[in-house]
């Protein structure tokens with residue numbers, strides 16, 4: 001048996017989403033966690049890329065936590081099976097590797113048991129584990145990964161799946177600097193609590209930008225959308241979550257002709273994204289490599305994505 005789950009990237013609205021503002025996230029279907037099964041004496045998990053192996057469910061790790069929660073929900077004992085896990089999603093870089101791993105584990109345990117859990121339940125289980133590891137996550141990561149569809153997300157509200165009229169091309173570049181989201185989220189909270197009058201308008205302005213970007217996703221005006229994304233980066237700089245490396249990559253992308261560019265996710269390291277056209281795709285990728293990005297990916301948000 002085999003199953004998998006995709007990576008994700010936040011298009012706009014990160015950090016502000018924690019305070020009730022909207023954010024938009026998109027799946028990256030080319031990067032995935034894949035789980036396959038093999039016969040075994042007991043339930044074991046092997047992270048093939050690192051060689052790490054976990055036998056049974058006693059260890060206190062994200063993998064065993066999600067497995068325990070899933071087995072409880074399915075109301076079945078631990079199956080006697082070895083789970084081999086491989087991943088092409090870089091860890092701790094804002095691409096949702098942890099949530100994708102959890103989603104893939106839930107799915108494989110469902111397959112093994114022959115039972116189906118609705119996406120809503122899978123999402124809830126993955127969110128439980130996200131909370132154990134990321135403090136106060138908004139829930140956007142698990143949601144976009146479980147549904148594998150672009151989403152407009154407001155904490156505590158129904159998810160809206162996004163339809164785009166024409167394909168949008170993005171280049172994603174990794175600074176190579178691991179960036180624990182929990183730390184930047186905690187720092188923004190402290191900043192907000194110490195200077196609410198200054199920080200609240202920044203967070204609200206991010207929300208306004210997200211609403212404008214959402215409209216541009218339908219009209220497909222690349223220049224306007226790009227400018228809005230770059231403005232989002234500037235507001236994230238004011239929230240102190242950018243870094244010299246992220247700023248350098250953002251500037252390199254803009255200079256190479258990207259319509260807009262910004263950091264993505266928790267910030268301080270991890271990834272940035274640039275909105276490009278088919279014409280600027282190659283020069284922007286090249287510029288990002290030259291500027292020191294350790295990985296450069298491309299992803300296309302295709303037209304008429306519906307769910």
Ligand code: PMV
Nearest residue numbers: 014015094137138181265266
């Ligand atoms: O670092 P990432 O891509 O997992 O994104 C975190 C997004 C934040 O808005 C910073 C936090 C959250 O829980 O939404």
